[in-house]
Amino acid sequence: MKKHIPEKTVARLLLYYRYLYFLLQQGTKNISSKSLADMVEIKDSQVRKDLSYFGKLGGQGAGYDVLALRDMIAKVLDIGQITNVCIIGMGGLGSALASYKGFEALGFKVAAVFDNAANKVGHRLRGHTCLDSKELSKVVAEKDLKVAILTVPGEAAQKTSIALEQARVKAILNFTPVKLSLSKNIKIRNIDLAMELKTLSFFVK
Amino acid sequence: MKKHIPEKTVARLLLYYRYLYFLLQQGTKNISSKSLADMVEIKDSQVRKDLSYFGKLGGQGAGYDVLALRDMIAKVLDIGQITNVCIIGMGGLGSALASYKGFEALGFKVAAVFDNAANKVGHRLRGHTCLDSKELSKVVAEKDLKVAILTVPGEAAQKTSIALEQARVKAILNFTPVKLSLSKNIKIRNIDLAMELKTLSFFVK
């Protein structure tokens, strides 16, 4: 039952979670895989396959209990637990993410923000006091940070990522368009905004 | 030869492009699929398969001509052409994207930014004068905008996306965590930042 779970399944769990949350507020107690699938615009069998990774949850013939399902997903995804993250690079994007409400809603807390520019370090930015990147190791250890959001300029990306690895960060959400070369121990997820925009516009001709 | 091109291939083309650009600056004239693949950390066969969608480009036995390959990709992806886009929702994220350098580098130009808040409309934000969302249709027509970046709050997302469709926008890069329900004529690409962060941290335990 607990074999390898595809990333796509994890991503969809979160979509389900949001709809279940909404359904609960509406007072809906029960839902079928078909209804949930329709909301997300996927096939019902996909919903059932995704959920099947986590054991028997619905009754055959009956649907799923909305509350139980939401709680299961919350547990699997650690929603409700506060997860501290840090942001490195307080440019436009980093600053925006430092106060991004969508992170809070899922239990992420920006616990530290870093930059190396003299005009930023020590100053208040979006509710956070910007720390010097030199303090990375110290702060990561102190606050037991496992996940970092990398929003430095591309030129500084590889160098900064090495500092993050040395600071014992376990995962990096990389917003730079640079392929980071690090050991296998550190998990990287790339978000390349320009690439997304290009890929979108490619199919619009 | 010109059959359906997977989105993943398009995304990788851009990665290749960036490395080719770099190689050209270095003065490298020729490259093999293996070397290019190593830079991107994928298999060489993947590179060749991706490129094969666009005809014969390399010589068997020889590698690829860096300049020719870069130009081919630039042409396929319309890099060099200016593509005007607009941003709807001048919150933190929208403002950051309005001055995001990564877009410029690929020929995207933010030609208009919109919001509906009185304290923003008419004001200068990141080098753009914020327009009233009511003017969407007019401005989209005037500037022939085909692609919009949606960064409004989730609550306003569906409503705003309908306005975008009515304004005859062809594609939306959707940063809200809301599933937009529009006709098939409009292409949507979703970037769910919180989901990305959650998916990343799921695999870090």
Added chain:
DNA sequence: CATAGATTGTGAATTATTTCACAATCTTAT
């Protein structure tokens, strides 16, 4: 100009993901 070594382009094989289809079993109605 012939041979050795390198590297492409592409069908075939493999792997991953999605969808189908149906037995199992729950709910509801009579």
Added chain:
DNA sequence: ATAAGATTGTGAAATAATTCACAATCTATG
């Protein structure tokens, strides 16, 4: 209590994406 209808969980089938493997053919060298 039983039958009719709904809906799950899951192997099997289908589809999509990646990787293999090799004939074709280029370059370089003697």
